[in-house]
Amino acid sequence: MSSSRRTEKWLNRGLWLISVIFASFLIGLGGLVVHDLPKTQKTSELKDFVEPLRHESLLNQVKARDYEIRQVEKELADANVIIQQQERAYANSKEVFNNWLATRYTTKDLTQNEEVLAKTRELEQQQLSIRKQSEKIDALQEKQTELYQLRTKEQDQLSDFQSEGYKLMHKAERTQEIQVFLLRLALTLPLLLIGAWLFARKRHSTYWPFVWGFIFFALFAFFVELVPYLPSYGGYVRYIVGIVVTFFIGHYSIKALQKYLENQKKAESMPSTELKEKLNYDLAHQRLARSICPGCERPIDLKDPARNFCVHCGTCVYNNCTQCQTRKNAFAKHCHSCGATA
Known part of the structure; x- marks a missing residue:
């Protein structure tokens, strides 16, 4: 949700x-x-x-x-x-x-x-x-x-x-x-x-x-x-400009992808508690709503009641409330059962 x-x-x-x-x-x-x-x-x-x-x-x-x-x-x-x-x-x-x-x-x-x-x-x-x-x-x-x-x-x-x-x-x-x-x-x-x-x-x-x-x-x-x-000059100028523009866009996209993958590797190597602090609260919930791990963004099966951790990066996605022991979203700020602060 x-x-x-x-x-x-x-x-x-x-x-x-x-x-x-x-x-x-x-x-x-x-x-x-x-x-x-x-x-x-x-x-x-x-x-x-x-x-x-x-x-x-x-x-x-x-x-x-x-x-x-x-x-x-x-x-x-x-x-x-x-x-x-x-x-x-x-x-x-x-x-x-x-x-x-x-x-x-x-x-x-x-x-x-x-x-x-x-x-x-x-x-x-x-x-x-x-x-x-x-x-x-x-x-x-x-x-x-x-x-x-x-x-x-x-x-x-x-x-x-x-x-x-x-x-x-x-x-x-x-x-x-x-x-x-x-x-x-x-x-x-x-x-x-x-x-x-x-x-x-x-x-x-x-x-x-x-x-x-x-x-x-x-x-x-x-x-x-x-x-x-x-x-135009017979189409040469437009094709050359298209090649140059495509090259720069592609260069920027490749650099952005490399930076993203590097950040993801760093995130996957972090402890769950540290990763949870760095992740954006709304973004984490949006990813979970799409059955995606908030840490590594790989698909996970959230319908399995026994699955509390991501099998790819080990991020904790579900834990138990310290007050009522109800299984809850690990990224939630309050327990949905008793309202206790996570």
Whole structure:
């Protein structure tokens, strides 16, 4: 059974709530400070990194060529429509002429020779119009091909010219990213260092809610306000930073584990009475409530009425009351049966 007082539990929960609220206000204030920082970056545009007149000239040249191509394409489409109409008209005229000739040969009407010649000349005139229209289409197609070639050449010139500007623009953007990162680092790194110092030295102090609130704020400022602005350089920087941070955290954890194991060995070698004096009263009861030895933190079977000592470290966990001889918790300050002081 836990030895913590109910009021103490709720007060601790209230203090943690104060810690979270304090951290939220600090985070809000930090966000306003970051938002109001002097703007070191501006939106980059290609026009800021190329020669304006030359760039405008190349753009206008490409636009003019596109306009010429659209005009030729429109003329070519109209010419194709016209030649299709002419070819249909010629086919109809040819069919009518052939039918008329068939009728002439049937009736043997020789007075129609002049009319035959006139109809033949009409067909030849239609064929001539079709040939001229076809030549016009060929000329338009040839002009269209030349314009396509010119536009490809001019677009290549424009692309080469713009690529140099994009290189300068990307270089400027990387410089701006580094400036923003360094400015935010100058603000967040001291906060993180202060938070680390508070965690190491003051997290158990009287004013621990404000300490933990500041620690939460420092962690948020570093990992939310700074990390997204960390330069990537293809991912190398972020992986290297991750390796370094993981190394330091791992180094601290290993040292803490070694220190803990060393303290546990010392505790296991102490006499039960001395260990009982050094153990925190509430912590000892919390461990016993979880069936864990208060001394070595190994599991023990507390349901066995004959088990009074930890088999791992020899710590006394149950003894008899000096007044009524009732078996009781060795870490209890009073006997649960008679209330005598342990």
